[in-house]
Amino acid sequence: MTSLNSEETAKKIASAFPGSVTAADKNAVIVDSKSLYQVADYLKNSAEFDFNYLANLTSVDYTDYFEVVYNLVSLNRNHSLTLKTRCYEREKPTVPSVVSLWRTADFQEREIYDLMGITFSGHPNMKRLFLWEGFQGHPLRRDYL
Amino acid sequence: MTLQTQPFILNMGPQHPSTHGVFRMKVTLDGEVVVDLEPVLGYLHRGIEKLAEGRTYTQVIPLTDRLDYVASMTNNLAYVLAVEKLAGIKVPERTEYLRIIIAELMRISSHFLGIGAFLNDMGAFFTPLMYMWREREKIVDLFEMVSGQRLLYNYMRIGGISQDIPEEFLPAAKRFVAEMPRFIDEYNQLLAANEILLARTKGVGVLTPDLAINIGASGPVLRASSVKWDIRRADPYSIYDRFEFDIPTGANGDCYDRYWVKILEMQQSIRILEQAIAQLPAKGATCADVPALIRPPAGEIYSRIEAPKGELGFYIVSDNSIAPYRCHIRPPELINLTALRDMVRGWKVADLILTFGSMDICMGEIDR
Numbered sequence: 001m002t003s004l005n006s007e008e009t010a011k012k013i014a015s016a017f018p019g020s021v022t023a024a025d026k027n028a029v030i031v032d033s034k035s036l037y038q039v040a041d042y043l044k045n046s047a048e049f050d051f052n053y054l055a056n057l058t059s060v061d062y063t064d065y066f067e068v069v070y071n072l073v074s075l076n077r078n079h080s081l082t083l084k085t086r087c088y089e090r091e092k093p094t095v096p097s098v099v100s101l102w103r104t105a106d107f108q109e110r111e112i113y114d115l116m117g118i119t120f121s122g123h124p125n126m127k128r129l130f131l132w133e134g135f136q137g138h139p140l141r142r143d144y145l
Numbered sequence: 146m147t148l149q150t151q152p153f154i155l156n157m158g159p160q161h162p163s164t165h166g167v168f169r170m171k172v173t174l175d176g177e178v179v180v181d182l183e184p185v186l187g188y189l190h191r192g193i194e195k196l197a198e199g200r201t202y203t204q205v206i207p208l209t210d211r212l213d214y215v216a217s218m219t220n221n222l223a224y225v226l227a228v229e230k231l232a233g234i235k236v237p238e239r240t241e242y243l244r245i246i247i248a249e250l251m252r253i254s255s256h257f258l259g260i261g262a263f264l265n266d267m268g269a270f271f272t273p274l275m276y277m278w279r280e281r282e283k284i285v286d287l288f289e290m291v292s293g294q295r296l297l298y299n300y301m302r303i304g305g306i307s308q309d310i311p312e313e314f315l316p317a318a319k320r321f322v323a324e325m326p327r328f329i330d331e332y333n334q335l336l337a338a339n340e341i342l343l344a345r346t347k348g349v350g351v352l353t354p355d356l357a358i359n360i361g362a363s364g365p366v367l368r369a370s371s372v373k374w375d376i377r378r379a380d381p382y383s384i385y386d387r388f389e390f391d392i393p394t395g396a397n398g399d400c401y402d403r404y405w406v407k408i409l410e411m412q413q414s415i416r417i418l419e420q421a422i423a424q425l426p427a428k429g430a431t432c433a434d435v436p437a438l439i440r441p442p443a444g445e446i447y448s449r450i451e452a453p454k455g456e457l458g459f460y461i462v463s464d465n466s467i468a469p470y471r472c473h474i475r476p477p478e479l480i481n482l483t484a485l486r487d488m489v490r491g492w493k494v495a496d497l498i499l500t501f502g503s504m505d506i507c508m509g510e511i512d513r
Contacts, residue, residue, distance in 0.1 A: 001380035027445060052358050056447060056458050058473040069460065071447050075358060075374055082447065104361025106483050115194070130187035130512060139195050140471075 001073070004049075004081045012048075013039055028069070028082035036085045037096040037122075043072060043083070044101050050074045051081065054102035059112045061142045066093050066118055087118060097123040115140040152180055155494075159188045165262060165501075166508030177493045182486045186479075189512035197472035202228050202303060202439045205472065210297035212457075212474060213510040215258050218251040218288070219452045220510075221301035226382055227448035227459035228303045232441035234433050239426045240305045241384045246318065246421045247291070247300065248383075249414040253325070254284040255453035256365075256407040259505035263404060264336070266502030267345050273336065280328050283321050290314045303439055305432025315422065322418045329412060337405070346401035350488040350500030353398060360483040364455025366504060369406045370398030376451040387424075388417045400503040407505070438467045454478050454505055474513060478506040 010024030013031065020035035031039050043051045051072040060067045070083040087093040097120035099105045109120040110129040117138030120126060128135065137144050158169035167188035173181035193212065197205045209224045210217040222244055229236065236244075258281060261274035285295050291310050292300040300307055336342055352362065357370040367374055375392045377385040393409030395402025441463040449458040455477025462471040481504055489497045 054361055055449065055456060056460060056473075056475040058460050058475070060445075060462055060471045060473075069447075071458070071460070075372065075379075078379055080380075102361065103356075103359050104480055104483055106360075107479055128187075130190040132187070139192060 002079045004079050009081060016042055028084045030084045030086060033085045033087055033095050040098050040101055050076050054104050057105055057108040059116045059118055061116060063142050068095050094119045094121050096121055099123055117141060165506055168508055179489050179492055179497050182489055184482060187512055189508045193513045194472055194474060197469055201467045207299045210299055211509055213507045214297060215507055216251050216255040216453045217298045218247050218300060222248055223450045223452060223457045224459055225301045225303050226450060227446055227461050230448050231444060231446040231461055231463055232439060234304045234435055236305055236433055237430045239429050240431050242421050242425045243306060243310060244383055246418060249417050250284050250287060252414050252453045253411050254281050256411050257281040260404060260407055263502040266498050287314060287318055302432055304435040309431045319422060322415055325415050345499060347399060349400045349496050350503060351397060351399050352484055352488055356484055356487060361480045363477045365403055365406045366481045369395035369402035371396055376449055376456055382450055388420050390416050400499055403503040440465055440467055452477060455481060476510045479511040
């Protein structure tokens, strides 16, 4: 599996959606959460990238911001890319849902909501996955002790 | 007067013999036909990802045992490979081979259990499972030789393995590998063309290739839906690029294919085992020289392996301290389950049990 050069990919994304890419390093392309859905749609449906497989979806709490990480794979082209988006809001962080593109995000977004407290707008069934309704807090946050 | 019917909500699990642990589903029925299904998870949630943040990198290894607890060795392997990649540790040659041997034995063992439990769900009560168990026992004995444990092995280490194999391991492993094709023939004689098995499983619980890819299915579930995707081939880790093996696929994505792909995969595992045992380097170091407290450089890694049940991934973020800053586990079985609702709608309750059984799940990994 070849891992796509994220800096070059970031340029292509930025030319298709000006202002969407906020940063790019050797690991990942970081896009603005407002344009996340458009970028994901583009990466999935454009013939060049053809990312038909969302291998992994997770989130990290960096205390200043939350990062949602998408590990994309194309089964046809056998290449991969890491896409990220950041959320600086701590009270009610929201990121657009990609369930309508990759249904694999269904449980994984619910898991992130459950354990990290990030809401995915547009998710058809946004409720906790593992813990019970009424559980206080989101355990995977760094400030949850 | 017309007779009115109304949907009936049936609660299955979490204590139900066919749910492979503590899986619970709320099933809406119209008569005996499944109209809707909603999995209710979390009965085995132990917060392994949170626990990992409070432990050193080495102390996380026993936690990974408790994910898919019938395939502990490959869980260990997935984790240590991720940390090794993050820290840039090179593993001795002999250890690479031993890891492959162990991982493929684990795959066979897990498939034995998966197929046996699946046939149990079908109503072939315990006879096929006990046949499978007879052979699985030999693998468990082999693992007991190397690790002293029979279920949660805790055998892999960052940079190697906990100890070299004992003298009696290789003769026993060779004997097992030599005998294995005969066992598979025996199962096939009993099962592969069994009329009841065919009638119950052919065309039941179909997962189409497009849906399988879209829901992120992996492992035998994906390959049964005729998608030729195996991480051992697509993104070779460890030394899998040195071995010859085929990737078996199913034709229809039904329950039968999911059963049959596992049988074929066991045959391929035997091929890999034969090659790995033949090429195993002579005795030498089994663990790289790593510090007692591993501090990988700050950074992140997503590392995936082809576990018996699919793509087992670890997303690890390091802040150069002795404990992972974040350790996310990508659970293949949870993600495979995303399609369960689509696969069983319109089928009867008995087929629901069967389809669920054919997904081969283990709650330890789903709930984590």
